[in-house]
Every structure is written in structure tokens, then in C-alpha cells.
Amino acid sequence: MSTISVIGAGGMAAAIGGLAARAGHTVEVTSRETAKAPMLAGQVGAGATRGTFGAAPAADIVILAIPYAAVLDMVRQYREGLSGKLLVDITNPIDADFRGFVTSEDSFGAPEIVKVAPADADVVKAFNTQFSHVLAARPGGGNPLDVFLAGDDAQAKGRVSACIESLGLRPMDTGSCPWRGRWSTLSC
Numbered sequence: 001m002s003t004i005s006v007i008g009a010g011g012m013a014a015a016i017g018g019l020a021a022r023a024g025h026t027v028e029v030t031s032r033e034t035a036k037a038p039m040l041a042g043q044v045g046a047g048a049t050r051g052t053f054g055a056a057p058a059a060d061i062v063i064l065a066i067p068y069a070a071v072l073d074m075v076r077q078y079r080e081g082l083s084g085k086l087l088v089d090i091t092n093p094i095d096a097d098f099r100g101f102v103t104s105e106d107s108f109g110a111p112e113i114v115k116v117a118p119a120d121a122d123v124v125k126a127f128n129t130q131f132s133h134v135l136a137a138r139p140g141g142g143n144p145l146d147v148f149l150a151g152d153d154a155q156a157k158g159r160v161s162a163c164i165e166s167l168g169l170r171p172m173d174t175g176s177c178p179w180r181g182r183w184s185t186l187s188c
Helices: 011-022 036-044 068-082 110-116 132-137 154-166
Strands: 003-007 026-030 061-064 086-089 122-126 146-150 170-173
Touching: 003 011, 011 026, 011 061, 011 132, 061 068, 061 154, 068 086, 068 110, 086 110, 086 154, 110 122, 122 154, 146 154, 154 170
Parallel strands: 003 026, 003 061, 061 086, 086 122, 146 170
Antiparallel strands: 122 146
């Protein structure tokens, strides 16, 4: 199994981190709210550790489990520490009341992350169509939940697909991200 770093301390961080820990992955949890990270690490269990906010994540796979409104600043802050990492973008660029997008018509979030991430970091969109309570409950009556993913690098998508499968979920590769247009907002 691999090491997975989760940046964030909300419901999605807990759900994905918990699934990863139960699947045998080593999990590192980091939050800018220093009191939340050790609590979440305890909740995730299985020896999950607390990372230091701002320090380079320990893992090669980094789950960006924070709201879109904060993700660009966070990627800028971590920039050098994300070099060579595989970033899993779970965000959706929607406004607080869920009535519209916070990005322009020619962008939908992931391309903005690509712009501020190190050039040697890969970005794969995944988990953004799931809800934390659904992931945490692991419903399905023996049938795995589908997790859509998209990205431009086949090897990076393969690594994310393998990680998703290891969590007892079913990866659904929606192809590459053209990094433009609203049609792919849900998958990219």
C-alpha cells in the first residue's frame, strides 16, 4: 500500500482518509487549523499521522480536500513541497449558496490548480461528485460506489484508479480533461 496525504479536516478528508486507512494505506492528515489535524488523525485511525501545515506532504499522492475558495492559495503556499506529487483535486468551483460558479466560463477549477502547481506535479480530478456521508457509510450492498476521474496523464490516472480500487470503490475514467468548457465540470 502507499502513503496518502490529505490536506483538509472536513467531511471529505475524514471519509477519504478513513477509507484509505482501513484499506491499509499510511495516511497523513494536515490542516491549517492545527487543533483539527490531530483530532482527524485520531478519527481516521490505523496510525494516521498529523502533518505540519505548510511543510511538504510526506506522500506522493496528495488529496486536496479543502473548499475551492481556499485551494489555489494552499497550492501556492505548498508550491515547492508539491513538486513531483500527484494532486487529487476533489473541489468544485461553486459559490457558497450553490447557485453558480466562481470561475469564468472558460475555466472550471482544475485548470486554475494546474496553473499554480509546480510544472512537474500531476493533477487528476476525482471524488468531486461524491458526498462525504455517502463515502463514510460505504453503501451499495456489496456493489462499489463509482468515483469519476479525469486527467491528461494516463500514468497519473492509473495511479489514482488503483488507489480508488484499493478503497473498495470503482474508478470510472471519463477521459482526459480538456481544461476548458462547462460540459466537463462534473468530471473535470
